[in-house]
Amino acid sequence: MPDNRIWFGADGNSRPSVKRFLSEVAAGVLAQSVWLHEEVGHNQDASREIRALFPDDAFGTPKPEKLIHRVIFLATNPGDLVLDSFAGSGTTGAVAHKMGRRWIMVELGEHCHTHIVPRLKKVIAGNDPGGITKTVNWRGGGGFRYYRLAPSLLKKDKWGHWVINPEYNGEMLSEAMCKLMGFSYAPSQSLFWQHGHSTETDFIYVTTGSLSHDQLRVISEEVGNERSLLICCKAFMADVSAFPNLTLKKIPKTVLHKCHWDHDDYSFSIDVLAEPEAVPEWEEENEDA
Known part of the structure; x- marks a missing residue:
């Protein structure tokens, strides 16, 4: 009580609570927010979105586009680079593309061919009406490159x-x-x-x-x-x-001298890839390094 540790609210009549000073709290402050499913979607929304794209072969564990939109909106600015090293059904790349971000996706599973590439082609063509398309007024455009990783040299x-x-x-x-x-x-x-x-x-x-x-x-x-x-x-x-x-x-x-031998899924760290003069809708290449 002497240092006013007990606080009874602004009017002095509320339920008492213990006051803690910032210097006594561990480094950082806990985020105090709630993301409601009405705002960021839920698993059923994600399932509906993926079924609309692939009615005969829906991906098992997709994420709702509204959820990824919230994350990218908070963490990046237009033109920033978004990396998804476990691309899954390609939701992150699709959302980043619609939001005007650059993106890199990595996927070793075969759904890279069955889901990710077809999905991104629909996004570019403006044939993906679901997800955040209306929210960001997406009408299609852009392009991407598709590389296959070669065996270790x-x-x-x-x-x-x-x-x-x-x-x-x-x-x-x-x-x-x-x-x-x-x-x-x-x-x-x-x-x-x-x-x-x-x-x-x-x-x-x-x-x-x-x-x-x-x-x-x-x-x-x-x-x-x-x-x-x-x-x-x-x-x-x-x-x-x-x-x-x-x-x-x-x-x-x-x-x-140029390899990362603590990884068994790639051989080289390639820092710069030349920008093409004109990027087609999509381009498949073999990545030999």
Whole structure:
């Protein structure tokens, strides 16, 4: 009572309660709000939304679009990037798209093909009248890219050594290494050592073979003094300083330094993907890195 810990309300006649000061409360303040199902939907709403999109093959555990709309509205601004690493039926991507957010969805299940891609195509075409469509006045538009994750570039052999995955053929390996090393994959039809380029005079050559001093000398002579070449190979037996226009890297070592081996579902961390000049409604590609 001396420090007014007991509070009887503004008029002094209410039921007494204990006053707590902010300095005595654990870090942070508990949110004191209730999200009513009239405002953010419920499971039955979500089921109706997904059945309207896929009457013959409804997804089992969808989320209502109004719920995701509330979360995205509170946490982001238009143009922000929304990530859903367990995409499910694609509700987060659909809602983010309608709200003018950029989005990335990841899904390893087959419903990626049966539900997510068809759903997003309907959103883009303006053929998804349910969910928050009327709330945000969505009429269609935009686009997306669809990538399939390729197998890991490296795997351990029976002795526990990292080796190139035999599932990769020469073309797949070259394209993966170009992306990994920051080169544009553009194999030459006439020069075997040009698999890609970073500038008009800087090229990359990828091979699973071991290169000798004589082989490197021949390549160096073809490259010439006005160009430079990065060679990614299994091994090399040469004095590298003898070829100032060549840079040599061993593929397994190069890849190991850029891999996240505590994860078993991807090989590389790709920080930048070039923006296309024009994005179609949807585009399916194989992601080889």
